[in-house]
Amino acid sequence: MKAAVVYKKGELPKYAELQEPIAINENEVLVAMKAVAITNLEKGIVSGKHYSAENENHEKVIIGSDGIGLLENGTRVYVRGISGTIAEKAVVDKTRMVPLPEEIDTAIAAAIPNAVAGSAMALRFRSEIKSGETVLINGATGFTGQMAIQIARHYGAAKIIATGRNENALQSLLNLGADEIISLKQNDDEIIQQLKEIHLNTPIDIVLDYIWGHSAELIFSSLKGNGSFSHKVRYISIGAMSGDTIKLSASILRSVDLHLSGSGLGSWTKTEVRLLFTEILPEMLLLAAQNKLKINIENVNLRDIEKAWNTELSDGRRLVVNI
Numbered sequence: 001m002k003a004a005v006v007y008k009k010g011e012l013p014k015y016a017e018l019q020e021p022i023a024i025n026e027n028e029v030l031v032a033m034k035a036v037a038i039t040n041l042e043k044g045i046v047s048g049k050h051y052s053a054e055n056e057n058h059e060k061v062i063i064g065s066d067g068i069g070l071l072e073n074g075t076r077v078y079v080r081g082i083s084g085t086i087a088e089k090a091v092v093d094k095t096r097m098v099p100l101p102e103e104i105d106t107a108i109a110a111a112i113p114n115a116v117a118g119s120a121m122a123l124r125f126r127s128e129i130k131s132g133e134t135v136l137i138n139g140a141t142g143f144t145g146q147m148a149i150q151i152a153r154h155y156g157a158a159k160i161i162a163t164g165r166n167e168n169a170l171q172s173l174l175n176l177g178a179d180e181i182i183s184l185k186q187n188d189d190e191i192i193q194q195l196k197e198i199h200l201n202t203p204i205d206i207v208l209d210y211i212w213g214h215s216a217e218l219i220f221s222s223l224k225g226n227g228s229f230s231h232k233v234r235y236i237s238i239g240a241m242s243g244d245t246i247k248l249s250a251s252i253l254r255s256v257d258l259h260l261s262g263s264g265l266g267s268w269t270k271t272e273v274r275l276l277f278t279e280i281l282p283e284m285l286l287l288a289a290q291n292k293l294k295i296n297i298e299n300v301n302l303r304d305i306e307k308a309w310n311t312e313l314s315d316g317r318r319l320v321v322n323i
Contacts, residue, residue, distance in 0.1 A: 006063055007060050120151050120276075123148075220235075227255065238264060299320050
């Protein structure tokens with residue numbers, strides 16, 4: 001079968017011919033893969049930079065951890081792979097499958113799950129979002145950030161503030177449901193002042209942070225209290241595109257009712273992951289099938305995997321490999 005293969009950690013994936021994997025027990029099934037999204041998570045795993053893959057050797061490994069495939073009876077399903085999924089065939093766990101709505105496009109369906117996990121899990125389980133709350137999304141111009149805006153609104157957010165550096169993409173977020181946008185190209189004082197004014201007028205309840213780094217330091221600074229009673233803020237770190245570490249003043253933590261947590265692989269409970277497959281993903285796939293979520297993708301072919309792997313799309317589109 002044809003597959004995308006990494007022969008050594010850090011190298012680009014190659015288009016290669018390998019033997020088909022084999023399902024070895026009753027909980028596994030062989031699926032014909034049709035579409036897989038290229039996400040920042042996948043890139044981090046392949047490079048070995050993501051914390052879930054730091055100790056892996058990546059010698060002759062088929063890449064890809066999820067995607068859309070066909071069962072033997074023709075049913076289209078979203079799957080999590082036991083073997084790599086950017087391949088013509090993959091072995092998957094029967095408990096990690098979600099049937100697709102008939103109306104949804106296969107490539108669109110492939111683009112959604114990673115972004116749903118990167119937004120809905122934080123909103124539902126880490127922040128426990130309530131209707132009428134205000135949500136700040138730091139780094140909202142990427143694909144997952146765009147999805148987070150729409151999902152936060154679906155979950156009842158009354159006001160959504162979005163930050164980003166790409167000016168054109170930032171403006172487009174207003175059409176997705178953002179109420180206010182903040183350019184991270186401004187100087188630090190301007191950003192902090194904008195955030196303080198927003199927090200004063202409509203207190204921020206939830207922060208979803210996809211980029212961390214210096215912008216996170218600015219957000220924390222804007223939340224710093226003065227010793228009087230403060231508004232509770234749930235701050236959830238989801239990504240670190242702007243840097244993995246920050247400086248955080250202890251006085252900020254003491255001066256505000258701040259609840260800091262993370263959302264990602266390893267932080268979710270078994271119950272939360274089960275709900276992702278049984279409730280959250282089915283609901284979001286149905287919303288997309290009904291055109292209630294705006295999904296922007298660019299399709300590439302499996303044979304072009306090496307050329308496409310490091311393609312950067314500045315407008316937040318998601319690359320999807322068609323197999």
